Amino acid sequence: MKVIVCGAGQVGTTLARHLSSEANDVVVIDQSDDLIRRLDDSLDVRGIVGYASRPGVLEQAGAADADMIIAATVSDEVNMVACMVAHTLFHVPVKIARVRDQEYAADKWSALFGKDGLPIDVLISPEQEVARAIMRRLHAPGAIEMIELADNAIRLVGVRLGEQCPIINTPLRQLAALFPDLNIQVVGVVRDGRPFVPSDQDQLFPRDEVYFVADTLHVPRAMAAVGQDLPESHRVIIVGGGNIGRRLARIIEEEDRDISAMIIERDPEQAKEIAQRLARTTVLNGDAMDPDLLEEANASRADTIIAVTDHDETNILASLLAKRYGTKQAIALVTRPAYASLLQPLDIDVIINPRAITASTILQLIRRGRVRAVHSIGDSFGEIIDIEAMESSGIVGKPLSESKLPHGAIVGAIARDGKVIIPRSDTVIRPGDRVVLFATESVIKKVERIFAVSLEHF
């Protein structure tokens, strides 16, 4: 597939890297000579210096035979015009624009992207998605990952197992017998930084990061069974009043009366501005690494610290420090993949990886089949895919054990007629079923083919 990415900032670079790693033909446009040069050096993509909405620049980027344009420059307006030009002059089939200003996406103006509006198929707002991902973790204390699937009938949950966890040292196939209430399917395990898809002979050990799929209604019970049924947060400290921090505070103000939030922002001007914009949130101006300020923020009594500044290092240290002061849980935004492995032994409960979250929206459009959602899991571990099983595809009409799913792919759960089925080897998938499956990156293509319809599908 040929993809044009406009904007070589963090979002554009993340997507370009992900797309080129899957053998797509990627062209990146940016105004900055310097950014393009750096990209050329590090990635297998073609860089073009220029203004992304200009027809001539898009033509040079090969818009005429592109399958997709992702406009992710810093300017909402440039992004929208770039999609418009790509559509009108070059017939690019799929147009994606990063739009930060929420007013453009407001329900009141939904006609803007309607049939007669701007030709944009998908709007992405990475900061908003990251803020939402953090909210999901806040509501699932103890979970390192929590993703709603199949219209929230099914959830993927990631947990880190403690020494006292009841389900450790037991082969997975025995779990159902030993814990009849525990209706989960373990789809992935990360042990000492090494990810694998477990077979039913495998056992779980303390400190394993375990990803399982369960009926949403059973999640509280499952969390208790894995020893992670912690109380929900009521007092949170947000470090960093940038785009993500502000959105998070706004979501909390608008949707969550039970949570009181405080923002620590270092820049006095920014702090003042945030204080004016938010109503219920306390804003402190200062350094989150300053013991006096942490005292003032009452860190010893806070439930969760959420560190979302632009600097990974600040986020990591602020989280650790707050926990030293008595904050119960720490969530830190960490962009550099290299840090992820270092952080394992440290006391940070949840690492939010904005790259993975940004990539997820795009993956849904790239994957073949009637895919409803895709989320990448771990650092290049694999993807959890929510897909509709089609009549005539290789997955339906026979027991799962005969469906030739490759090693590294596993069906987590099936939603059918409002019920959730945790599959066994003799489960038969029917047309119309919503299937939630996990696949490691190397087998995704094979999985797509098994779900592909046969030629006769009209």
Next chain:
Amino acid sequence: MQLNNIFAPNAVITALPASSKAQVLRALAEAAAVANDLDPQEIFEILRERERLGSTAIGEGVAIPHAKVPGLDHLVGWIAKLEQPLEFDAIDDKPVDLVVMLLAPESAGADHLRVLAQLSRMAKDHQRCAALRGCSSAEALWQTLTQEDERRAA
């Protein structure tokens, strides 16, 4: 069903210039839309969505994109030879240079499936494909596509 009722003599393209799968689908959608007074964008979108569910490139360089199109009242076929072979996400990963498109009415019964089966048999016939690839004129291409079929039917 006879292919000369489905493929009009002018529904042939001997050298389609295109550099991507999307361009091929768009070109064929536009050609069929003009000939049948339909919306090219709509045909293109339906063809593209169908390809997403599973590629119609069935191997050996042949693809049979197909779609049910609102407003169409009969089966419509187009055949195109590509100027250069293209990546089409084929089952055998081989590039495609021969594309046969079939459009059917929304209310199609089973005829369209029979024609699709017929076309897919043709695509697996090496001699037949070689003959189609060897045609340099539109007329020859149409003759090869339709007449050979009559002879076999007879």
